[in-house]
Amino acid sequence: MAFKTPLYDEHVRLNGKIVEFGGYLLPVQYPSGVIAEHMAVRTGAGIFDVSHMGEILYKGKDALANLNYVLTNDFTNLKIGRIRYSVMCYEDGGCVDDLIVYRLGEESYLCVVNAGNRVKDAAWMKEHLFGDVEFKDISDDVAQLAIQGPLSGEVLGKYTELPEKYYSFIETTILGKNCMVSQTGYTGEYGFEIYCRKEDVVEIYRELLKDERLVPCGLGARDTLRLEAGMPLYGHEMDETVSPLETGLDFGVKLHKDFIGKEGILNRVNRHRIGIKMIGRGIAREHCDVYKDGELIGHTTSGTHLPYLKGAYAMALVKEDLPAGTKIEVDIRGKRVEGEVTALPFYKREK
């Protein structure tokens, strides 16, 4: 059975094409189409329903110690009002999930996790709790919107103050409803995410959409945008068989501290995540074999035609780190098509 987010009826009303993702019924696109939605975020502003994401609270004297033990990043110097990315690992170094952590107060933190992993994550976190900590999965009470694109600040700024810095947040109100607004996103673009009570989200969503510059965007554009920005997605660039270092998330792994999976991670650095630009005719998708000089070196983890860059790109996990410019071949449905290793991210916004 699939869940509906509080905005389900809005997506249907907007003629969204509904699919199941992470256990939720969500629009993959609206009539405007993936390309138009993608371009709206790169050049204007788009709005996504991301209410399917999971939210988990840690509160108490030992909240910090718990997070530092169960997650790979170090939160010791994370200030109130700031956010930090992390991975959560199994003992053997494989990834349970990736997530972002908000420091809400002196002793309280909010973890935002992938929808499809939420139950598994909560069980894993709970299993490893220690000391004086209160743990709560509040996912079912919280709705989340993402407003992304160069015009997102202008659109959202009509209703609320905005957090000034990337990966920071403020507590505020929109239409008199309590919200948390963070400067975060999964598109590689300037943008914000709003957290509110699920009862309040329909009113906020409808009000925001009165600004015609804001284009409703679906999961299709969310995927092409994150891929263009070189961002990994759980289940593709990482899973329980891949360590965060293998998939290039070194910045989210702090080896100076002790945490679950540290040894496992160190014992397994066999692969590297690379970016590929297709040169020959063809679109590499996920699970295509990658060859260098005729030798199988790995496989693609995501790939499609990227609307802003207007070309076929893929990410791959391969057994050696290859410099940009290296010629490789990708097996696309039985045909070897030429590609070239390209630095990640494929797209980086100008600041």
Place this chain on the structure above:
Amino acid sequence: MKTPLELKYSKSHEWVKITGEHECEVGLTDYAQDSLGDLVFVNLPEVDQEAVKEQTICDVESVKAVSDVYSPVTGKVSEINEELLDAPEKINEDPYGAWLFKVVDVEDFEGLLSAEEYEKVVEEEAH
């Protein structure tokens, strides 16, 4: 959704424009392009390639997925619409103008659907 009356259709969502006793043009229907979404890549058959009824002959790709195109008739490919190789979005914009390939030496046009019959197929599929 448009379904021009003068064309014939296949259950796999290709349209057939009969241009001579043994000749036709083949393209993708409005319903097909709408279901696929923005097309970004087209693989066309080779000229002189054999076309076999109800068998894969080429494919089209949207941002999300690859979809096979089935030949609605048996015959020989005589021409391909090379313009689409650089502009696959023409299939979305004008599905009945953007023919994919032409077939000659067509054995017969039996079993193809009328516009009315095809609309019923689509209706059933949509439910």
